[in-house]
Amino acid sequence: MxxxxxxxxxxxxxxxxxILIALSISSIVMVAIYQTFNSQQKSYIIQEDVATMxxxxxxxxxxxxxxxxxxxxxxxxxxxxxxxxxxxxxxxNVVDTxxxxxxxxxxxxxxxxxxxxxxxxxxxxxxxxxxxxxFIAGDGNLDIARNSGNGRRLLAENIQxxxxxxxxxDDFDGEIDTYTAxxxxxxxxxxxxxxxxxxxxxxxxxxxxxxGVIDIxxxxxxxxxxxxxxxxxxxxxxxIGRIRAVKIWLLAETDRTQPGxxxxxxxxxxxxxxxxxxxxxxxLLSTTIKCRNLGL
Numbered sequence: 026m027x028x029x030x031x032x033x034x035x036x037x038x039x040x041x042x043x044i045l046i047a048l049s050i051s052s053i054v055m056v057a058i059y060q061t062f063n064s065q066q067k068s069y070i071i072q073e074d075v076a077t078m079x080x081x082x083x084x085x086x087x088x089x090x091x092x093x094x095x096x097x098x099x100x101x102x103x104x105x106x107x108x109x110x111x112x113x114x115x116x117x118n119v120v121d122t123x124x125x126x127x128x129x130x131x132x133x134x135x136x137x138x139x140x141x142x143x144x145x146x147x148x149x150x151x152x153x154x155x156x157x158x159x160f161i162a163g164d165g166n167l168d169i170a171r172n173s174g175n176g177r178r179l180l181a182e183n184i185q186x187x188x189x190x191x192x193x194x195d196d197f198d199g200e201i202d203t204y205t206a207x208x209x210x211x212x213x214x215x216x217x218x219x220x221x222x223x224x225x226x227x228x229x230x231x232x233x234x235x236x237g238v239i240d241i242x243x244x245x246x247x248x249x250x251x252x253x254x255x256x257x258x259x260x261x262x263x264x265i266g267r268i269r270a271v272k273i274w275l276l277a278e279t280d281r282t283q284p285g286x287x288x289x290x291x292x293x294x295x296x297x298x299x300x301x302x303x304x305x306x307x308x309l310l311s312t313t314i315k316c317r318n319l320g321l
Contacts, residue, residue: 074279075306081181082277082310085169088180090314092153092171093271096132097318101140106133107319108268109152111191112223116158116167118177122223124253127157127167128189128295130271134318150174157187166280185307186276188295190217190231190239193267194320201269204230206237214238217272218259219296227263229256231296241291244298249289254296271314278305 039047097107113126120126131154133142142151153173160168160179169184170177192201192215203213214237218227233243233256241247243254274294282304291300292309301307 071279071283071306074281075308078183078277078279078306078308081183082275082308085181085184085275086273086310086312088171089155089273089275090312092132092134092155093130093273093314094317095134096316098134098136099140099318100135100138103135103140105140105142106135106151108132108191108265108271108316110154110225111189111220111227111265111268112225113220114156118156118158120223122221127297128187128219129154129156130189131155155180155187157184166278169275181277183278183280184275185278185301186274186292186294186297186299186309188274188276188293188297190219190272190295191227191265191268192217192270192272193227193263194269195261195263195267197267199320204232204235206232207235208237215270216259218263219256221256221296224262225265227265227268228259229296230259231256233257240293241298244291244293246298248291249300250291250298251300252298254293254298256296269316269319271316272311273314274309274311276307276309278303278307281305 099106108130110131112120112129113122114129115121115125131152133152136150150173153171156170156177157167158170158177160182166183167185168182169180169187171180172178194200195202202216204216206214216230217239218230220227221229231239231243231254233254235257236242244250245252245255276292276294276299283306284304286304288301288303288305288307291298
């Protein structure tokens with residue numbers, strides 16, 4: 026009689042099928058963990074970019090507001106200070122009234138209280154200019170510069186739109202000039218004007234359809250377009266010495282793109298109509314400054 030002995034150790038361990046099942050479950054778990062991490066990482070990067078963009082916007086608007094509010098400060102009543110240049114300029118700082126021109130402003134203030142201003146941008150602190158330029162040439166991203174007498178210096182990166190409009194007192198009655206909108210029941214509205222000809226004088230009301238607001242309805246192409254608002258011609262050019270308030274628009278974008286996101290919004294930035302159609306988040310900030318040293 027043959028005695029066959031069975032080894033009980035054969036029942037210990039995992040079968041090939043069990044190992045494959047375990048590997049499959051582990052792979053699913055790892056993929057889920059990675060997708061969660063990747064999603065959170067992308068969200069963090071986007072939020073970081075948005076936060077950086079908003080900080081640049083706030084800092085730019087803070088300095089712009091303070092400087093323009095001080096425009097015309099003149100304790101000696103010399104009459105030598107105020108808003109001195111509003112001509113649109115290209116990124117090389119050359120006067121440009123076309124689509125490649127950007128809003129620009131130069132203001133002067135008598136910080137040392139001597140009533141004197143050295144001509145040109147050579148009196149540090151008393152002559153200040155804000156303009157759009159390309160800090161890193163060729164990177165495709167525009168920036169905003171502040172020049173207080175020592176050349177243009179980077180204020181904020183990725184500023185894709187800088188718009189300005191000006192309210193004025195042309196009849197010297199102590200009140201900002203207004204117009205009556207065409208929509209029913211409308212009251213008087215402030216004329217927000219620009220220099221569209223490069224003459225350093227106001228000549229165009231940005232409210233093309235005279236409905237009391239500057240919005241997409243004033244755009245020649247409507248939503249989804251890019252270009253310049255034509256506006257309506259003023260009855261006569263208004264010298265910059267009669268400016269009493271300034272409206273500012275700043276449009277910034279994130280430094281990096283966001284895959285899967287397409288920005289098709291249309292932004293009104295002063296006279297500019299901007300529809301980016303890109304993969305970047307954007308923010309538009311606007312404010313109005315009353316020039317307390319310019320007769321208002």
